[in-house]
Structures are given as C-alpha cells and as structure tokens.
Amino acid sequence: MDGNGSEDKKQDNADMAAFVQSLLEQMQSRFQTMSDSIITKNILFVLSSYFNLRSRIDELEQSINDLRTEMDGETSPSPSVPTGPKDDSKSTKDP
Numbered sequence: 001m002d003g004n005g006s007e008d009k010k011q012d013n014a015d016m017a018a019f020v021q022s023l024l025e026q027m028q029s030r031f032q033t034m035s036d037s038i039i040t041k042n043i044l045f046v047l048s049s050y051f052n053l054r055s056r057i058d059e060l061e062q063s064i065n066d067l068r069t070e071m072d073g074e075t076s077p078s079p080s081v082p083t084g085p086k087d088d089s090k091s092t093k094d095p
Helices: 002-074
Strands: none
Touching: none
C-alpha cells in the first residue's frame, strides 16, 4: 500500500501544481487585459485633453489676432475717415 500511496501523493501534487499554474496564468492574463485597458483609456484621455487644449489655444490666438486687428484700426484711421469732429457750420447752403 505504500507504493500506491506515494503514487497518489505524486498525482495529487502534480494536479495541485497544474491547478496553481493554470490559476497563475489566468491571473496574469486578466492583469494584462486590465493593464492594457487602463493604458488605452489613459492614452485616449491624454489625446482628448490635448486636442481640447489645442482647440482652446487656437480660439485664444484667434481672439488675440482679432483684438490686434481691432486695435490697429483704432490707432491708425484710414484717410477716408475724418479725424476731427464734423463742422456743421460750414454747410454748402448759401445764406
């Protein structure tokens, strides 16, 4: 019976080792899947944040350019626009 008992123990040990090995492989696979998912979500978040920020920077640059254009128009009036107040006393009507 000693021969049979040791065979059973060897088989039990082999079964346990196979079970633990399978469990470790499953855990590693799940961990890798979760890790990949987290990395993918983080990359998408970073890209989304970048494009959102880039869009806001573009809007800010456009606003600055609009203000510059507006200020340039105010500081240097065109020759067709009179620079002083219009004098109504010098009308073309004859007395």
